[in-house]
Each structure stands twice: as C-alpha cells, then as structure tokens.
Amino acid sequence: MGLQSVLPTATRPSPLRCNVMKTCPLISVAAALLSGAAILSANLSFAGSCCGGGSATTLNVPKYAKAVADLSFEMEKYDGFWNQDGVHIKDPPGSDLNQYRMIAGVGYRLAQNWQASISVPYVWNDNKYSGVSSNTRDLGDTTVSLLYELHDDPSAWKVREAADLIPGVTIGASLLLPTGVSPYDSVTSSFDVTGRGFYRLDGNLLLEKTLQPFNASIALSYGTYFERSVNREYGKYVEPYRKSLGDRASASGSLGYTYVMGSGGDSIGASINYAFLHEDDSKYSGKTYDNSGFAKQSFGAALTYANVDSDWSLRAGWNHGIQSKGWGRNFPTTDIFSMGVRYVFH
Amino acid sequence: MFFTKMALFAALLFSITACGDNLFPSGSDKRAPVVSGSTGSAVGQNAADFSVSDINNSTVTLASSLSGRKGAVFYFTMWCPICDGHMSSLRSAVAPGFPDVGFYLVDYVSGTVTDAASAAAANGYSGGMFAILADTSHSLQNSFQATMGTTVLVDKSGIIKMNEDYRDGTRLLAELNRL
Numbered sequence: 049m050g051l052q053s054v055l056p057t058a059t060r061p062s063p064l065r066c067n068v069m070k071t072c073p074l075i076s077v078a079a080a081l082l083s084g085a086a087i088l089s090a091n092l093s094f095a096g097s098c099c100g101g102g103s104a105t106t107l108n109v110p111k112y113a114k115a116v117a118d119l120s121f122e123m124e125k126y127d128g129f130w131n132q133d134g135v136h137i138k139d140p141p142g143s144d145l146n147q148y149r150m151i152a153g154v155g156y157r158l159a160q161n162w163q164a165s166i167s168v169p170y171v172w173n174d175n176k177y178s179g180v181s182s183n184t185r186d187l188g189d190t191t192v193s194l195l196y197e198l199h200d201d202p203s204a205w206k207v208r209e210a211a212d213l214i215p216g217v218t219i220g221a222s223l224l225l226p227t228g229v230s231p232y233d234s235v236t237s238s239f240d241v242t243g244r245g246f247y248r249l250d251g252n253l254l255l256e257k258t259l260q261p262f263n264a265s266i267a268l269s270y271g272t273y274f275e276r277s278v279n280r281e282y283g284k285y286v287e288p289y290r291k292s293l294g295d296r297a298s299a300s301g302s303l304g305y306t307y308v309m310g311s312g313g314d315s316i317g318a319s320i321n322y323a324f325l326h327e328d329d330s331k332y333s334g335k336t337y338d339n340s341g342f343a344k345q346s347f348g349a350a351l352t353y354a355n356v357d358s359d360w361s362l363r364a365g366w367n368h369g370i371q372s373k374g375w376g377r378n379f380p381t382t383d384i385f386s387m388g389v390r391y392v393f394h
Numbered sequence: 395m396f397f398t399k400m401a402l403f404a405a406l407l408f409s410i411t412a413c414g415d416n417l418f419p420s421g422s423d424k425r426a427p428v429v430s431g432s433t434g435s436a437v438g439q440n441a442a443d444f445s446v447s448d449i450n451n452s453t454v455t456l457a458s459s460l461s462g463r464k465g466a467v468f469y470f471t472m473w474c475p476i477c478d479g480h481m482s483s484l485r486s487a488v489a490p491g492f493p494d495v496g497f498y499l500v501d502y503v504s505g506t507v508t509d510a511a512s513a514a515a516a517n518g519y520s521g522g523m524f525a526i527l528a529d530t531s532h533s534l535q536n537s538f539q540a541t542m543g544t545t546v547l548v549d550k551s552g553i554i555k556m557n558e559d560y561r562d563g564t565r566l567l568a569e570l571n572r573l
Contacts, residue, residue, distance in 0.1 A: 129475040131517075132482055140473050140504055140513035177472070179505030179530050226416035231559070233416060238472070238542035245416045277421030281559045282541045284435075285424040291561075330562075337562035339479055378475045 107155035107165040107193075108218070108254075110358075111200060113392045118153040118167075120363075120388030127383065130376035132339050142178030147171060149188065161197040166190065171228065171242040182239035188228040189243040195220035195252070203258040215257035224248040224271075232276075236283050246273040246293050263304045263319075271296045275331070294328025294341045317352040323367070342378035344369060359392045435539045437557055441548045442537040446500075449511035449526040456552060459496050464573040465549045466496035468527075469560065470540040472503045473513045480543055480560040481519065488563055489523050492570050500527045502535040549573055 109116045126145035128138045139145060148171070155165035169188035175181065201216030228243020229235055250271035257264050275292035279285060304319030323346050330340040348367035354360065365388075369381035428438035443456045459466040469484060471477040481499060489497045499519060504510035510528035514520045529535055538546050538557060547556040547569050556569045 129478070131475065131478045137473075137478070138516050140501075140516075141509045142505065143503070177503035177505070178509045180503050180532070228416075230416050232419065236539070236541065243416070245419075276416075276419040279420055279422060279424055282544070284539060284558065285426070286558045287425070288421045288423050289561075290421075332562050332564065335562065335564070339482070340562070342475065378479060380475060 107153045107167065108195070109155040109157045109163045109165070110392055111197070113394050114157055115393040116153075116155040116165075116390060117393070118151075118155075118388060118390045120149075120151045120153075120386055122149040122151065122384055122386040123147075124149070124382050124384045126380050128371060129380045130344075130373075130378065132378055134374045134377045136371045136373060136375075136381060140177055142176075144174075144176040146174045148174065163195045163197075165193045165195070168227070173239055173242065175239050182237065184240045184242075186229045186240070186242045190225040190227045191222050192225065193220055193222040193252070201256055201258055203260060205260045207259065212259075213257070215255040218252075218254040218256075220252040220254075222250040222252060222269075222271075224250070231282055232278050232280050234280075234283050238282065244293065246276060248273045248293075248296070250296075261306045261308070263306065263317075265302050265304075267298075267300045269296075269298045290333050292331040294330055296325070296327045298323065298325045300324065313356050315354050315358070317350075317354070319350050319352075321348045321350070321367075322346070323348065339378070342376070344376040344379045346370070348384075357394075359394065361390045361392075363388045363390070435537060435554070435557055437554050439554055440552050441546075441554050444533050444537060446527045446529055446531075446534055447507050449507055449514055449520070449528055451507060454498070454525065454527055456548070459498065460548065460550050460552065463496050463550060464492075464494045465547055465555070465570070466498060467566065467570075468498045468500050468534065468538065468540075468546040468548070470500045470502055470535065470538075470542060470544040470546075472542050473501070473517050474542060476543060478517060480545075480563075481517075481524075483560070483563045485523065488567060488570070491567075495570060495573070497524050498527050499524045500529050500534050500540070502529040502532055502540070504528055505530055 107116050107118055124147045126139065126147075128136055131137050149169045151167055151169045153165060153167035155163055157163045168190045170185070171188040172183070172185040174183050195218050198217040198219055199214065202212060204212040207213060224247060226243050226245045226247060229240055230243050230245025231238065231241055232245045235241065248271045250269045253268045255266045272295045273293040275290055277288055278291050279288040300321060300323035302319045302321035304317055306315050306317040308315045325344045326341070327343075328341045329336050329338055331337065346367050346369045348365060350363060350365035352361055352363040365384075365386040367384040369376060369383070371381045426436070428436050430438065431440065433440045433442050441456055445453055445455050448454050469480065471481060484497065499514070501510040501513060504513055507528040507530070510526060510530075511520065514526045519526060527534065534540070538544065540546065543559045545556065545558065545560040545566055546554060547566060549555050555572070556566060558565065560566065
C-alpha cells in the first residue's frame with residue numbers, strides 16, 4: 049500500500065502570472081522540477097489550531113486502470129507542539145483542538161504512463177480553550193498533480209534475477225492551489241484558517257517495490273512556494289508587503305505485508321511508515337525571518353482491505369507525532385486518524 | 395478524445411480556482427483613512443481604555459501600561475508554535491533594546507487567570523521582562539481586533555502606532571525606534 053493512502057498533505061500555491069509575483073513562477077516551476085521530487089502524497093498536514101490546515105492527498109492510478117476515485121475522512125487531534133528548541137510544550141489547560149477533513153480525490157490515466165489527479169479537502173476546525181471555543185469550516189487547499197510512471201514494478205513473487213529487484217519509479221509534479229481560507233482573506237480569527245494562502249509547486253519521486261506478499265515504498269518531495277503580495281492580515285488591511293514561505297522537503301518510507309484470504313480472494317494489507325517534513329524559514333520582502341521554519345517526524349500504521357478484483361478498497365490509518373524533544377521543531381504534535389474508501393475504474 | 399479530457403480537467407481546475415481571493419493576491423493599499431482623534435483599532439486612532447488582570451492578579455489599564463513609559467507593546471498569544479517563535483524574537487531581539495517600553499503578552503484563549511498563568515509557565519514566560527495579561531473577557535482582543543500574532547504598539551499619548559501581525563519583528567523595531 050502506498051503512503052499516499054494514509055498520510056495527508058498540506059499545501060498551497062501562487063498565481064501563474066509574472067506581473068503579479070516578484071519571482072516569475074516559471075523559474076520557480078523549473079527550479080522545483082530540477083530539484084527533484086515532491087511526492088505523490090506523503091506531505092504532512094500543517095497545523096489546524098493555529099497555523100491553518102487544509103490537506104489533500106494526491107492519488108495514484110494503478111497500472112492498467114483507467115481512473116481512481118477516493119473519499120477519505122481524517123481527524124487530526126492537536127496535543128501540544130515542539131518549540132524552537134525542539135522541546136515539547138503542552139497546550140494551554142482546558143484546550144481541545146481538532147481539525148477534521150473530508151478529502152475527495154480523482155485520478156485519471158491520460159496515457160499509458162501518464163496520469164493526473166486532483167484532491168479537494170473540506171476542512172472543519174473545532175477548537176476549544178478554557179476561555180474560547182470556535183467551530184468553523186470551509187474548503188481547504190487543493191492539490192493537482194501530473195505523474196509519469198518511469199518504470200513499472202513487476203511485483204514478483206520470487207526474485208529470479210537482479211532486475212526483479214528494481215523498484216517501480218514514478219515522478220511527477222504537484223501544484224497546491226490556495227483555495228482554502230488563509231490569514232490573508234476576509235477572516236477575523238486564526239481559528240477560521242483552512243489554508244496557507246500560497247501556491248506551491250512540488251517535484252515528486254515515488255519508489256515502490258513489491259515482492260509478494262511484502263511491499264515497500266519511499267516517497268520524496270521538494271516544493272517551493274511562490275512569493276505573493278499581502279495587503280490584509282486576518283481581515284485588517286495593512287501596508288502591502290511581499291511574503292514567501294520557505295521551501296519544503298519531505299521524505300517518507302513504508303513497509304507493508306499483504307495477506308490474501310482464501311485462494312486468491314480478498315486481501316488485507318498492513319503497513320507501518322515513517323515520515324519527515326521540513327520547511328525553511330519564511331521571507332518578508334526578500335528578508336529571511338530566522339527560526340520561522342519547522343520540522344516534524346512522525347510514525348504511522350495503516351490497514352487496507354481490498355476485494356478480490358482490487359477495485360474496491362477500504363483503509364484506516366494512524367499517524368503519530370512523538371511528543372519528545374528532538375522529534376520536531378516549531379510545529380504542533382498531532383495524531384491523525386484516517387478512514388477512506390477507494391474505487392478503481394478498469 | 396485526449397483534448398476533450400484535458401479540457402474537462404482544465405474546466406474543473408478553473409471552477410475550483412474561481413473561489414478565494416488568495417488565488418490572485420492584491421498588493422494594493424486598501425487601508426481606510428483614519429479620522430484623527432477617534433478611538434478604534436487602526437493605526438493613528440486612540441486606543442480604547444481597558445482593564446485586564448495579569449497573571450499575578452494585578453489590574454492593568456491603558457493608563458497604567460503607559461505610565462512613565464514611551465509606549466507599550468501588546469502581543470496576542472494562544473501559546474502556539476508561531477506565537478512561541480514571535481515571543482522568542484520579542485524576548486531576545488526587541489524588548490532588551492527598549493527598557494522604557496512596556497511589553498505585554500495577552501493570553502486571549504484562557505478562561506481564567508489561573509489557566510493563563512499555567513500556560514505562561516509551561517511556555518517559559520511566567521516571569522521576566524513580559525507581563526502576562528489574562529484577557530478572559532476578550533476586551534483587549536475585541537478593542538484591537540486582534541488574533542494570534544497580532545502586535546499592537548501604543549505610544550505614550552495613547553495613539554496606536556502599529557496593529558498588525560508580528561511577522562519578523564522588523565516593523566515593530568522600526569516603530570519603536572520612532573517613539
């Protein structure tokens with residue numbers, strides 16, 4: 049099972065017009081593509097309680113399938129954060145901070161090795177502190193992706209030659225569209241935020257290897273946000289300035305096992321995974337703001353049930369941020385619980 | 395057929411991108427003109443008076459926060475990672491250079507002074523150069539239209555000199571130097 053099945057994404061892009069942005073997006077696009085990888089999935093979700101959420105998941109259309117449709121529900125529970133020194137700090141007394149996401153996605157095979165997908169999240173922020181509570185919802189940031197399958201994994205049952213060990217390789221690009229509610233929209237509170245307000249282009253690389261009944265995958269991505277103008281903060285108009293978020297890198301790996309029930313019947317897959325996410329410091333009008341970037345490491349596990357034809361599948365997953373020093377920086381520690389259903393069109 | 399599919403995909407993209415003004419950000423200055431002498435939250439207006447308890451149960455008012463000082467800075471925190479970064483910057487790079495300015499962290503999410511004190515202690519801000527205000531009635535938050543990261547600078551005459559996100563602290567430093 050690919051990581052994209054279980055790990056949420058957080059993203060947000062910027063306008064594709066050079067006259068709007070200080071940095072021509074085409075240059076940024078090229079830089080992102082050349083720099084290698086943004087992944088087909090495994091970016092981690094950004095804070096919902098304080099920093100905006102909105103996640104989406106890119107989809108993979110299985111080989112020899114026409115399309116895939118996916119619907120998932122995620123609950124992200126916030127439980128403190130890592131500060132600048134990586135020390136875990138508890139949330140204020142009496143707080144209960146949650147973000148819920150319903151993510152609809154469709155992937156379509158454009159040609160033998162080409163596929164495109166779109167994922168649209170709908171986000172609920174449910175935040176309670178001892179002195180204030182808030183419940184808001186809106187569209188999150190949307191992800192569109194274009195993928196190319198560079199090499200297919202034969203999914204061998206037995207290694208007969210060295211070539212059987214070559215993994216499947218997929219490369220691609222994802223564009224995050226700031227369709228969510230950001231701090232720069234007409235909102236009055238940080239609790240209303242469902243997106244980050246920036247376009248981002250990711251280059252993706254996915255390596256997958258199946259030696260039945262085991263499978264493994266590695267997902268890498270590197271993304272760059274496009275600088276944008278800001279003239280409003282939480283509804284208040286301010287003196288205009290330009291802002292850019294730092295480049296984002298993520299890596300994740302998973303190990304899985306698939307058990308086929310009966311003689312070639314339905315199957316159950318189990319996997320464990322690890323994910324790393326890093327975002328560089330932000331820039332204000334070209335000047336770097338030190339210590340504004342963040343990092344997060346997390347572990348997860350997932351279960352998948354697929355019918356005999358593998359056209360229908362159900363999944364459940366859990367992702368956990370370690371609440372100890374050194375496992376993250378400047379980022380909330382969360383647990384993400386997810387459930388999803390997927391249908392593959394042949 | 396291929397082009398039909400691509401056209402449909404493009405139409406779907408367009409329909410999604412038709413929402414939200416983040417898609418085409420504006421860089422134009424849309425700040426409304428301020429009537430001199432009026433009271434409000436905008437830069438140039440007089441700050442409204444307030445009366446809020448700090449975590450030591452002492453009452454802080456606008457007048458007391460400005461008494462004997464060049465001004466006062468109010469930073470609104472919900473004890474989050476971004477807030478932590480801003481407060482750390484305030485503590486290390488801003489406040490030490492302005493001993494004649496009052497620096498206040500405004501906790502607008504805790505419902506009691508006790509909760510505010512606990513949150514401040516957990517985040518390492520229970521003492522030192524900052525006074526922690528427990529804005530349990532949200533009076534400060536409402537009068538400054540503040541949220542997470544909002545940084546307000548009021549000069550000694552009670553006029554708001556800055557009311558915006560902390561960002562990287564550059565703007566605050568510039569305004570403090572103008573006091």
